[in-house]
Amino acid sequence: MEKINLAFTGLGQRGPGLLSMVLDTMPDVNVTALCDLYADRTAAAAEIVRARRGKEPFVTGDYHDLLYRDDVDCIIVSSSWHTHVQICVDAMNAGKPVGCEVGGAYDIEQCWELVRVYERTQTPIMLLENCCYGRDEMTVLNMIRLGVFGEPVHAEGGYQHDLRDEVALGHENRHYRIDEYKYRCGEIYPTHELGPIAKWLDVNRGNRMLTLTSMASKSRGLNSWIKEHRGGGYENADYHFAQGDVVTTMIKCARGETILLTHDTTLPRPYSRGGRFQGTKGIWSEDKHGVNIDGRTVSTSWTHNWDDIGLYYDEFEPELWKNYRANGVVAGHDGIDYLVFSALVHSLRNGLPMPVDVYDMASWMAVTALSEQSVAMGSMPVPVPDFTKGEWIRRGRDTSGPYSL
């Protein structure tokens, strides 16, 4: 079996982690090229490749150098959010398949450009949304498809992660997420929760997002943290950050379901993606690690009861995860980094549709730009574009491979 040759562009924080994971766990994958704006980063990454594989990767500071190399089969984009789309578009135009890390769009036109270039070039592209492959997210997906929850009605999720130190001090390590908080206000990181939800609700395949409304709280968390931990004289201690500490977004779907998203990264809190799914026959809650299913869950009081979802794994955990656990889960966000990369490589190797395709990518990333618009207009509802241009009504579920979602 011929090896797939990957190039990585963007080696700040996420890139090196993924690089090591690939080198350690995927013998059928080579890493042949590395790119970053900073030479010390490419040098460090090249050392990782040499140490693990004994090979010398091509190294550059300009991602354009990756686009026409014969020893690159696919480009992994793990650079800053604001560079993702341009790199993806250039790669597709050069005929180089892309696996792109997650982030949101800055303008809807970027999303259309992704779709337009994909449709013209047919170059494979996948958004590497690892959370679509979470054990519970996939178990819930399976239960939904089997009708256990009845008709889908409502779903929730959030990116709820105390990132105060990372955001406030990131620039000390050339990590520029703080700029997103200084200049933007919206659902700036939606896909970890929206990805699984979109799959649960058949978005772009029998359903679509119709309209969206966002509201932002005031912004106080970063100022408070900086003053407490670095003092009032520190950079940005008194900066009036644009990004509200908690941004809530409501989305209405064509089939009538609602989606609730929460972005909450600059206040103290334990991590939670706040997953929740409700249908006419049952509910799943991530925070409760539980489900309540009509006819299955026994009620012992008027408040009703939660069953631990663990009781349902035997019956409903997908084969992919059962096999994965039997063979040993690979480190990296509870195993999902390995699964999403495996999905990319498997689809590339076998010429299968990408499990998170350009329409998913465009519509999920669009939520960021749309939420900024809604917040800016006082929580006015804004329409969500139909990037499939009507095909969502006819597009069926993809069941072509073991990683299909």
Next chain:
Amino acid sequence: MEKINLAFTGLGQRGPGLLSMVLDTMPDVNVTALCDLYADRTAAAAEIVRARRGKEPFVTGDYHDLLYRDDVDCIIVSSSWHTHVQICVDAMNAGKPVGCEVGGAYDIEQCWELVRVYERTQTPIMLLENCCYGRDEMTVLNMIRLGVFGEPVHAEGGYQHDLRDEVALGHENRHYRIDEYKYRCGEIYPTHELGPIAKWLDVNRGNRMLTLTSMASKSRGLNSWIKEHRGGGYENADYHFAQGDVVTTMIKCARGETILLTHDTTLPRPYSRGGRFQGTKGIWSEDKHGVNIDGRTVSTSWTHNWDDIGLYYDEFEPELWKNYRANGVVAGHDGIDYLVFSALVHSLRNGLPMPVDVYDMASWMAVTALSEQSVAMGSMPVPVPDFTKGEWIRRGRDTSGPYSL
């Protein structure tokens, strides 16, 4: 000490429960008059009074008969939601103090009428929002006031209660809540969560609600339940209910906080008011029964940790609750029914301001009418009236009595 004489109007479901609680636990209160549209209900309630107190109450089918009786000091309104405001207005105009059960407004004008009549007559009126007196809600309130959570930023709550049997079959017992689901769509029951939140955020006393946006899911839960439990030929089995199964509402406050409300009563789920409070120094979560406080909660991983709120009761549970527990909590929604009635009686007896006053009542009830407007207009944001007409900037916290909130 002279006894306070109460009249009850509305003896369907809530009324008799409160009546028994008062007769069993409040020796300084008499119940002298009873009113309901149905004679069998007043007869049953009169029997309760006779059995517990050996006295014969006045009985009527028309609440107007209560308004000018010398043996009525205060009217308890526990009738259908849509009758609350008119009874309150008539009572205030007659100079009879009112304790009104919770519900939402049907139009903003009703809320203005409450304020207008109160300001002209100065007749005491209190919304009997029992959840304001919840043990955890009051502990959180105390922690907020003591600055433990830092600057308030975001709060959440919900009325999340599987009421399918009660709503679908209620008319078998002359309980008409089903009409609310047939004809309305919005946040039809907001105050159990909004009441405590409004107190946490100083709404009407240093803060106010500015704007609101609501979104409703499709309505499927009642149809599904009726067909499953009564069959497709049963009343309303195929009725297209207006009320979405899950209605989400976002509210922005003048000081910049956001409030998220969820109404979720027609799908399977365990009960939860979904309480959550976030400030610059900490978070409380009802579903996690936990808090995370900067400088107090120890982090043992990058996901951070929850402390059980039980660890904080010693330090932060208010005296009212500590004493209440020491003396024995009275049955009825974990003790809060007794506390809210005690607050009403204590305030009446001592001429103190009502802990949930007419401005609270008007603004909280207004959320229902406003959310209906927003849903009807595709989640357009709508302005929240300032029922204090600017006084919220100058009105300080009420600390006049042991039940002040």
